[in-house]
Amino acid sequence: MTNDVVLVDAHDVQIGVCDKRLAHLGTGKRHRAFSVHLIDSGGRHLLQRRAAGKMLWPGFWSNACCSHPAPGETVLDAASRRLREELGICASCRFLYSFEYHARFGSIGAEHEFCHVLIAQSDALVYPAAQEVSEIQWWTRAEISAQLSEAQGQFTPWFRMEWRRLLSEHPSFDVPALQI
Template sequence: MANQDHVWRQSRDVVSFNDEPLVLVDQQDREIGFLDKQSAHQGQGLLHRAFSLLVFNSRGELLLQQRAEGKRLWPGFWSNTCCSHPRRGETLDVAIERRLAEELGMRCTTQFLFKFEYQAQFDAEGAEHELCWVYAGRSDDVPTLNLNEVSALRYISPVALDLELVEHPQQFTPWFKIEWERLRRDHAELFGSP
């Protein structure tokens, strides 16, 4: 668990709003409407467009974030570098650039890898039901934690992460576990080996 005691730069900008409109989609990722974020995550959740970004440094380590304790869904869980939703009228490229800057004060070039649908129930009142676009990027920028979104950061090698996911799967978000398994299976080029 490298870098857990590292002192990161911090901010407290408010960048998430319960009333921000999310893009509702069908299973073919066609837009079918818009709904505020809070309502889209109630009950079993309504299918909406989302993205996940995994940022690796020049040593091939992945930057993990621990979700802030104030998050409605999966607070305190470890997850991929950055994830969120495009807003109404916003392309995924713009949404990813915006959110990475808002949460971590970073920039990077991204590469689209795949998209997938999942539904994960957190509790009786809330769930994720997303059609999630997954991207990878590389950056050695020094992050700035937005404490409203992220409670901790750490870099980890892929092999060490594989072991943690086996030994402590309950500490990670459900979408990240799905993404990581597919990255390891289908995207060896990200890890510098065949």
């Protein structure tokens, strides 16, 4: 796969292609991304701690899988590919919503993403790729909300934004409702 990301305008229309690292330097260039929330049949959410080698937010907790579609690749195809590459699982994803955000990581760089938020369900064993993920944990919604309320909790900014919206717009989100 290419190391390029798709640059987009405020409506997610492609306006170019850029090296992934360059897209995250400085204030960042707006690019297409996705974020997968993986839920098991018991209603628990898989969270991952980002690997120490990640350029932005290393060691921070986030949702199961976040990445970028390659040029010419659909968001759903990219999400399925990255679930296999990062976590070693096959799961179908369903679109929930999209949003744009901008978050700086000190002087190192920034995320400026038009992010498509997806949901998937799986009870498969997870085999995290060490270069991407340092740790995984299955948590209930209540456990995640409690962790997020702690001042010292290290969570990625996009996960915090997505979690608030999931709770407000999908308060009774449970596995039987998924029907994936």
